[in-house]
Amino acid sequence: MQPVPQPTADETRANASFAALLSALSRPGQIQTLPTSGEAGVIEALLDRECRVACADPRLLPQVMQTGALIAEIPQADHVFLGQMTTAAPLNDICIGSDLYPDAGATVVVNATFDNGVRLGLTGPGIDGETTVQIAGLPADFWQLRKQRIRYPMGFDLFLLDGARVMGLPRSTTLEVL
């Protein structure tokens, strides 16, 4: 009888973070909970030396660099951490992949606040009919720019973070400001 392997603390955290991220992205609009607050869980679960990361929030840089990921400008980055956004302009530069390789479209992580602010109607894969969410803390033209940039299947995938809470908005989600 072999001993039963035990996950390390890192492994448990990364596994739980990814479970929350996968669940959030496959059910847009539903809020999931990460094991840790902020971007740390996302960085730990997804990033390593194969990634190019753009990081607007300098407080995240030490952890990102520890993963071995290459620090890049936004147009070259496959993971973009925009922190608390004051202007939606960075969305203009985010890589949206190509029709041949939609997976080259970036994963974008942004801080926001849930349950107040703009009301959004979401439809698309992962949503049973239509769902309504409320999101605050993003620049006014954020949703307009997202709509302009996404040319499905090209586009970027958003994770909105409010503390340890996370909401996923994949490029397949159609969004209407109510």
Added chain:
Amino acid sequence: MSLSSLTKPWQPMSYGFLDASAKREIRRKMLKAVAVPGCQMPYASREVPMARGWGTGGLQVSLTLINPKTCVKVIDQGADDSVNAASIRRFLAQVSGAPTTLDTLKANLIQSRHRIPEEKLTAHQTLVLQVPNPEPLRSVQPNMSIARQMHGDADYGRMWLQLYEQIVRSGRVMQGASYPAMVNGRHVMTPSPIPRWDVPKLHMAQHLTILSAGREKRIYAVPPHTRVEPLVFDDVPYRVEDHGDLTCHRSGARGFFMNEIPLPDGSAAHEISDSEYGVKTIRTRDGEAVETGDTWYINGLIEDAT
């Protein structure tokens, strides 16, 4: 910064067999696969202690998702007890310490080869399908690069041509397993070699489905509540196998996908293909109290999810 802060303590083996960088790569690709339903995302496909083509793709996805609380079920062509299913289940339990089950209702993670269970899957369950050939266009376009361009252009005319030729030659669509299906109205995918009977189960389902081809190094997904429409002509409707009025010779149940068992006199008997569901129907017939979930098919007919 010291050297020890850049490394992790030595371990005899990574939890869940795959090393951390392999898991991170699969995680990133799974997210992209979910974001573009039905679109094949390339991934590295690491070595696992199993030959390519025996479910290594599904195994890598399962190993990435698994944790000690995940209850795992493994199916091979409907059966929980075939050699392939039993060894994958034992391997998953051995490297992760996760509990295993045969009961569809109790499982959180279901890895399957070529069948989807008869009982409805729910939102807290994930289905991982093993895929031998992820490219639906291969029979009409063997060149992978051109096939990728065709997916990019949503150029699927030849798929309909192939179905049309089958109807002209044989009077009906001859595609049995791997029936091509349009996902989210954009990408045609092969739903892995599940019978036609199982394809409607993916349409607007409650659960997340991840399809992974280890040998071909492609991963794709069908999120919950996503349209999965088999390619058909307006005047030639989609038909599942005519199993609706077959009777299981072991339990007497009707209206499910059956395995055909040839008999010496040339006739055939049938038994329910989903082995654990078959066991449940036998127990129910014998008067035991068995918890049976809702099934997708009722009296051999699937309810229309739309």
